[in-house]
Amino acid sequence: MQRSDLPELVAMSRENMAAIILSSWGEEWKDERLMDLLLDQRVETTVLEGDDGIEAYYCVEDIDEYIFISSFQVRRDFHRKGLGTRMLDMIEERARRDGKAEVELCVQSTNEKAKEFYYYHGYDLMYRNGNNLIMRKKL
Ligand SMILES: CC(C)(COP(=O)(O)OP(=O)(O)OC[C@H]1O[C@@H](n2cnc3c(N)ncnc32)[C@H](O)[C@@H]1OP(=O)(O)O)[C@@H](O)C(=O)NCCC(=O)NCCS
Numbered sequence: 307m308q309r310s311d312l313p314e315l316v317a318m319s320r321e322n323m324a325a326i327i328l329s330s331w332g333e334e335w336k337d338e339r340l341m342d343l344l345l346d347q348r349v350e351t352t353v354l355e356g357d358d359g360i361e362a363y364y365c366v367e368d369i370d371e372y373i374f375i376s377s378f379q380v381r382r383d384f385h386r387k388g389l390g391t392r393m394l395d396m397i398e399e400r401a402r403r404d405g406k407a408e409v410e411l412c413v414q415s416t417n418e419k420a421k422e423f424y425y426y427h428g429y430d431l432m433y434r435n436g437n438n439l440i441m442r443k444k445l
Pocket of ligand 1: 322323378379380381384385386387388389390391392412413414417418419420422423426
């Protein structure tokens with residue numbers, strides 16, 4: 307990720323997530339919250355770029371024996387084109403290479419599309435944390 311990517315990443319995430327955050331947490335979307343994550347030194351952000359600019363990105367954090375996905379976004383006009391699957395493959399490949407046992411993520415309970423996507427890709431529900439679901443896949 308380049309610093310100049312930040313506005314596009316924030317805009318893409320806001321478009322995808324504002325309604326879901328409101329329905330799950332009852333909170334308005336805040337750009338600053340995502341900016342803090344993207345600028346956090348412990349977070350590694352990978353951006354997928356095409357001819358038409360940034361198409362998708364993900365953030366991961368290295369946590370002991372697993373990798374945690376802290377953001378995972380495909381630009382709305384690129385949904386269902388295989389980019390999400392490609393990003394999960396990249397994350398899982400990297401986790402295996404680093405000797406990790408699992409990949410973990412957190413999804414809002416009202417985010418039906420993402421829940422189905424993760425179930426489809428072998429992630430299991432571990433527990434509920436308020437209006438968030440914690441899901442994991444063993445590698
Ligand atoms: C959820 C998301 C990441 C999926 O990425 P994507 O690039 O659209 O997904 P893919 O094209 O790789 O999907 C691959 C397969 O997963 C399954 N899948 C994807 N979305 C699905 C859905 N809504 N319902 C059921 N299956 C789904 C399909 O079987 C699909 O295969 P197909 O194309 O043959 O139908 C994407 O829709 C997104 O960015 N959503 C908004 C942001 C978000 O919610 N992020 C997660 C926050 S925790």
